[in-house]
Amino acid sequence: MKLYKNRSFRTIFLALFATLTFVGSAIFIFDVEARLMLQFLAVSLLGVVLMILAALAFTALRIAIRRWLDR
Numbered sequence: 001m002k003l004y005k006n007r008s009f010r011t012i013f014l015a016l017f018a019t020l021t022f023v024g025s026a027i028f029i030f031d032v033e034a035r036l037m038l039q040f041l042a043v044s045l046l047g048v049v050l051m052i053l054a055a056l057a058f059t060a061l062r063i064a065i066r067r068w069l070d071r
Contacts, residue, residue: 026032
């Protein structure tokens, strides 16, 4: 019960549910090919990974500059 009250868990659950609902409605209601939806999913996951890596690089650069300036 405690896990269900966690706001982060609920947010992730709702995001996944919304994604599955969108994909299901696109395939079954609007007759979009499943292969095309899989390609969209792959591209969007690649974009998210690239954004995460860019944020990681920016954070590492910021920490390095801060340490260099504090000397």
